[in-house]
Amino acid sequence: MxxxxxxxxxxxxxxxxxxxxxxxxxxxxxxxxxxxxxxxxxxxxxxxxxxxxxxxxxxxxxxxxxxxxxxxxxxxxxxxxxxxxxxxxxxxIRVEQFIDAFKAGVRNRHELAEFLDVTEDFIETALDHFKGIYGHSYTIGEYTIFFSPLYVYKSFE
Structure with a gap:
């Protein structure tokens, strides 16, 4: 299914x-x-x-x-x-899924849409939504998600 x-x-x-x-x-x-x-x-x-x-x-x-x-x-x-x-x-979509995608090797919006099983337009809607909630970035543990442009950064501290 x-x-x-x-x-x-x-x-x-x-x-x-x-x-x-x-x-x-x-x-x-x-x-x-x-x-x-x-x-x-x-x-x-x-x-x-x-x-x-x-x-x-x-x-x-x-x-x-x-x-x-x-x-x-x-x-x-x-x-x-x-x-x-x-x-x-x-x-x-949960914001944490951007980190999951990063860990899985996803490198562009097309791959991200495939990974999340949504359209690329829906990715844009989601990014706008999360940016409205968190601002331009959101940090979870050692990862920071930047929403515009979309980028996931892992700190090495």
Missing amino acids: NSYEKLLIEEPEIIIYDQADLEDDSKGFYVETTVAKVILISKKVKITKEKRCVLAEEFGHHYTTVGDITDQTKVENRKQELKARRWAVKRL
């Missing part, structure tokens, strides 16, 4: 349809009605790790947003969109 399939079964009360015809360039959509909670993933999203990222964000909408936020010209709606993205990052 891959990581997308594992994520699919985590919320059994939500109906997930990953072959939806969505308008615009939307990759996913969450809707809650009196009958059901539904996540739609565009049939244009073909790559499993991209589906995983979209699904995590839509779960984020389930847990963090209220009402119809499709009009992104409204500041409050953009804030709720950001909350859902942050929820997705927290669900899929």
Whole structure:
């Protein structure tokens, strides 16, 4: 079972349809009605790790947003969109995984995305998220993670 399939079964009360015809360039959509909670993933999203990222964000909408936020010209709606993205990052990536990737020999964003089973765009979202929390760097034990540009440094003291 891959990581997308594992994520699919985590919320059994939500109906997930990953072959939806969505308008615009939307990759996913969450809707809650009196009958059901539904996540739609565009049939244009073909790559499993991209589906995983979209699904995590839509779960984020389930847990963090209220009402119809499709009009992104409204500041409050953009804030709720950001909350859902942050929820997705927290669900899929731990800051310590950058150190794990460094130890595994990962040397660029493409390899990092493969290592974490997310898209390169999601890596950018995660880096922005962590930079917002920790600033430009974060130290864990003998490792310092720099978020912009992404770099992991191991001290030799």
